[in-house]
Amino acid sequence: MGQEKLQLLALGNVTIKDDFWSKYTKLVTKEIIPYQWEALNDRVEDAEPSHCIENFKVAAGLKEGTFHGFVFQDSDLAKWLEAVAYSLSYEPNEELEKLADEAIDLIGMAQEEDGYLNTHFTILMPDKKFCNLKEGHELYTSGHFMEAAVAYYKVTGKDKLLKIMEKNADLICEVFNRPRYKNAVPGHEEIELALVKMYEVTGKKAYLDMAKEFIDRRGTEPNYLVTEHEREDYVDIFRDPNPFNPLYSQCHKPVREQDTAEGHAVRAVYLYSAMADIAYEYQDKSLMDACEALYNNIVKKRMYITGGIGSSGAYERFTTDYDLPNDRNYAETCASIGLAMFTRRMAQITGDAKYIDTMERALINTVLSGIAMDGKSFFYVNPLEVWPNNCLDHTSMAHVKPVRQKWFGCACCPPNIARTLSSLGEYIWFKTSDSIWLNLFVAGAIEGEINGIPTRLEVKTKFPFDSNVEIKVTARESVKGRLYIRIPSYAKDPVLRIGGKDVKLKIEKGYGVIEETFKDQVINLSFDMPAHFVYANPEVRENVGKTAIVKGPLVYCLESIDNGENLSNIYVDTSKPLVEEYREDILGGVRTIKAKGKRLKASDWKGDDLYSREPVGLKDVDLTLVPYCNWGNRGSGEMMVWIKEC
C-alpha cells in the first residue's frame, strides 16, 4: 500500500496468440458465447432450460407467464453480456453486438421505474423486494449487471446499460441507507466489487462509499443476516431446514477481524476482492491486513494444489485448516475464478508476484478444468480424484460429475468462465505510467505506453510446455522506463538476456525489473522448469504417503484411459526420473509426463472375499500423466492427482 496501484490494460490493446491459452480463449467467441445465448433462450436440446431471457420478457410485460429458475437466474445474462463486451474488444462482431444491444434494451424494459432490476422479485414477489438479503441474491445480480455495464461501456463506448445500472445503483445507495436497512449486507457478496467498478467509470463517490459501508457492516452487531428471518416482512426462499450459519456468508465477525477463510467459497473470495479494492481506495491498513491474513490462510492451509477452494460439497464451502479431501470436495470453478480476482487485486496493490503465482495456479488448473476442450460442456465441481462408479445421484457424492455437463439449471460457472477467459488480458499485463508488468507468459502483443510514448511489446513463448520467453519491445521513440517480468517461484536458475547478452537479474517482489531506455529491444527470459514431485504438508491427512507431479504451474494427473482401471492400485516411484514427452496425438497436443511405478497385482487376490489375511504383491508399471486442466476430455474414466508413492 502507499504505492501506486498497478493498472489493467484496456483489453482492446491486448492480443493473445498462444498455443496453450488460445485453445481456450478461442472457444469463448466460437462456442461459448453463441452456445450460451442459445441456452439463455432455452434453445439447447438435452439441457435444462435456463428461462433467463423469458423471465426478462415476462418482467418487461412483453410476454405472459411467470418466473422460472433460480432466484439468481438473471445473473447469467449479466455474465454473458460481460463476456460479449470483452470479446468485442478483440473480435468485433456486428451481429453479436446487435444481440447484446437488444438484450440491453430488454433489460431496460424489465427495469422498474425506481431503478429496481430483478425479474424474480418483479414477477413473483413484487412486495418482497430486499426482504431476504440472505438468499434473495438481488444485490448479487445487480453487481453482475454493473460489471457487465462497465465492461460494455469501456469496450463499445455505449452507455445505455451503464445508465440503467447507475439508476439501479442510485436506488441501492438510497435504500440501503434507510434506517430499515441499518447494518444490512447482502448474503452473497458481489455488489461491493461491482460498485467499486461503477465508481471508477462514473466517478460517483457514493458508490465507493456504499461498497465500503457494506464491507464495514459485515459481521458487526446488530447482525442483520443472523436475525433477518425474524422480521415481519421476511420471505423464505431456499427452505433450508438447517438454521442459517453466519460463517456461510462471512458474517460471523467483522471483516477486519477475520483471519480464516470461511463459508461459501465463491462468496468469500468475492468479498475479499472488494475488501482489497476498498483497502486501497481508502488506504485502510487494517482492511489490507485482513486481506493478507485471509490470503495466507487460503494458500497455507485451505487450498488445493490445483488452486481449487471449498472442501465441502454441502454448502460449497471452506471447512477447516488442512481439510483437503480429494474426491468429495467442491472446488467450484467460480471459486477459483474469484480467487484469481482476489489475488490479481492483491498483486495490483502490492506489486508482489507471489499473488500471481496463486492466480496462475487457479486459472491454469481449475478454471481451465472447468471447461471441455470443445467449449461445449462444463464442470462446476473440480475434484482431484474421480472414480465415476461412486459419483451417484442421491448420495453424498452426487455433486461430483465424472463428465462435464452441458448447461446447468444453476448456470453460474459456464458464463463465469467465459467472462474470465475473454478478459484474460487483464490478468496477463499490468501497467503504471512509466512501467509495464508481465504476469503470465502468454504469447501475443500489447500496444502500451511508457511515460506517454506508445510502446509495443510482443511476446513469443511456448509456455507452459517450454520455459523460454522472448519479449520484443518497440517504442515509438526512445523512452526511459521499467519493464517488470514475473519470475515465478517455480522458475529454477532464471537467466535474463537483453539483445542476446546476459544481464544481472534484479528481482523485486518476484518480478525481474528491467530499467532501460526502451526503443527496440529483444529481451529473453529463460528458466528451468522440469517436471517434479510435490508433497503436501503432513497436516493434510488426505495426502500422507502420496505425491503429486507438477511442471511449473501445471498440475498433472493420472487418467484411467492411459493407465488402466483402478488408479488407486497404483504407486509412483519417486526415486525414478520423470520423463516429459510431447504428444501431438492427444488432447490437441500436450506435454505428457512418464513415470515409473508399481501396481497391485489385483488378479492375485484369492477368491472373491472382501477381506483376507493375504495381501497381494506389486508389479512394475509405466505411468502416463496429463495436465489436470485437460482431464475428462476423452470420455468418462478415473482421474487422480495425488498418487501413493513407493
Next chain:
Amino acid sequence: MGQEKLQLLALGNVTIKDDFWSKYTKLVTKEIIPYQWEALNDRVEDAEPSHCIENFKVAAGLKEGTFHGFVFQDSDLAKWLEAVAYSLSYEPNEELEKLADEAIDLIGMAQEEDGYLNTHFTILMPDKKFCNLKEGHELYTSGHFMEAAVAYYKVTGKDKLLKIMEKNADLICEVFNRPRYKNAVPGHEEIELALVKMYEVTGKKAYLDMAKEFIDRRGTEPNYLVTEHEREDYVDIFRDPNPFNPLYSQCHKPVREQDTAEGHAVRAVYLYSAMADIAYEYQDKSLMDACEALYNNIVKKRMYITGGIGSSGAYERFTTDYDLPNDRNYAETCASIGLAMFTRRMAQITGDAKYIDTMERALINTVLSGIAMDGKSFFYVNPLEVWPNNCLDHTSMAHVKPVRQKWFGCACCPPNIARTLSSLGEYIWFKTSDSIWLNLFVAGAIEGEINGIPTRLEVKTKFPFDSNVEIKVTARESVKGRLYIRIPSYAKDPVLRIGGKDVKLKIEKGYGVIEETFKDQVINLSFDMPAHFVYANPEVRENVGKTAIVKGPLVYCLESIDNGENLSNIYVDTSKPLVEEYREDILGGVRTIKAKGKRLKASDWKGDDLYSREPVGLKDVDLTLVPYCNWGNRGSGEMMVWIKEC
C-alpha cells in the same frame, strides 16, 4: 431350505453372565430403559425433546396440543416397550412393568375405532391416512408396535397390546387389499417381518399372506411408490427437492430379481429379513435365492470390516460395489442391527454358520460402537476413521459425530440398540426338538430341552479376549441328541474335548456337531485366535496400501489418546509381531494390541507452506490399538481402523 428351521429360545430360559457382553446388556436395564423413558417423556435436560408420550396423550384426547417430532416418532415408544418386554424376561421389575402397562393403556386410548394407530396422522392429518406410503411411516410404526406386542405377550403373558395390534393388523390387511391400494407397499419396510411375528403368535394366516403380498408387490408394475405423488390425495411430508429414487426403497425391480443391496441400508435389511421369513414359510426357492444373492453382495462387496453398511451419508444408503469410504460413510447402528436380524434368519433357515460370522461381526463391532460404555450416549453413524476437526455442521461431514450424542431428535438407534441387547439370548442360541445350537461364545446358561428332556447348559468363557469355551451339559436324564457349536471362520486349529478327552471334530456348515447321549458332560472347545493383519480386496480403492488389525470377531483401531494427534501420519509395520496386552486400567478392562510402526516426522516440514518439493522422513513408533466397539469412550479424539502399512 427344506430342513426344519432352527428356533429361538425363550429369553426367560437364557441367562447371560459374561465379562464382555454383560457390560453392555446390564446397561439396558440400568441406564437405557430408564433414561429412554425419561426421554420419551421430555424430561432429559440438554437433549432434544422427543414429544413421543405427549403425542400419544394428545391423540388420546387426554391433553390439548398438537403433534411434534418426526412422522415416525411413535416408533420410539414401540422399541422401548419391546426392550422392556425382553428385559422383564431376565430381570423382573414390577415398577417398570407398571409403566409399560400404563403406556399400553395410553396406546389403546390413542388407537382409533377402526384400529388405526399413528399419532402423527390422527392429530395432524386425519384425512391423509395412508396417503403417503413413501414417507408416512405408518406401516413401519405399526410394525414396531407389533414386534413390541409379540415380545410383551411372550414374556408377560399379557395380551392387551397384542389385541390392540391385532386390530391394527386386521385394518391393514383390509385396507391394503382394497383396489385403491393395488400394488401398494410401504416406503420403509418393517411391517413385513412384524406381520410374520404376529402370525407366529396368533396363527392368523392372513397376516402371513399380507406380508408375502407386500414382498411380492415391491418393485413390480404398476410401481405404486414411483407414481404415488401423482395421486390426488397425496400429501408431501419430507419436502425433498430431489425426485424419488426407487432404489432408496428397494422398489427398483421385483425383489426376486434383486441381487445388489441398494438404497437406504436399514430399509434394505429389514426387507431382506422379511424375505427370508417368507421364503421359509412358503418354501419359496426363488425368494431364498434372492436372499442369498443379496447377502453375498453385501458381504463380498458392500460391507465394512466392522459389519457396518451404508456408504453414503446422504440418504443413508448403499452406493456401489467396493465403495467403502472410511470417514464420510453412514454405517448406521440400526443398519447393523438389521443385518444381524437378516443373517440370524438366514442361519435359522440354512443351519449355516457363515451367516453367524457376519451377524457376530455386526453385533460386536458396529452395534456395540453405537452405545457409550456408560449407556448414556449413542452413535447413529459409525465411521472407520474420524478426525473431529472436520466433522462440522453445515458441511458434507455434518452427519459424522466425533462424540456420541445424548438423544437424537430422530431417535431410532438408541431404542433399537436397547431391544437388540436385551434380546441377545435370541442371537446366542438356537434349538430344534433334538438339538441345541451355540452361536456366540457368551458366558451364561440356558434351560433347554433335548427330545423333551430338560437340559441345562452352562457356558464359561472369557471370549473374545480368550478363545477357550467350556460347556457343561446337565440333562435331567440321559438323552440322545445333538449339540452344535459354531466353529468361527477365524478359529485356527480348533480342538474339541469331551470329559477332558480330545474328540475328532465333525464340522457341518461351520458348526461342530456333537452327537451324544447327554447327561453330565463337560465339553471344551478351544482354538487359536491371535491378533492379525487383514487386507481389503484391491477393488476397495479406499484401503489400498492399508491394513486393519483384528482379533477374532473384534476389529481394532487406533485412537489419538493412545497414539498422539494425526493418526494419518502413522504407518504400521506388518512384518513385526502384534503383541496382545490385557489392560485393567482402561475401558473397564480390555485386551489391547501393541504394534510397531513409523510416523512422519512432521516437525521436519520446512516452513508453513502447504506444498513442497521436500518430503519429510519417518521415525519409529510403538502403536496401541483398542477394540473398535470401545472407541470414543475417553473424550473426543481421532480414530482410525485402516492404517497405512510400511
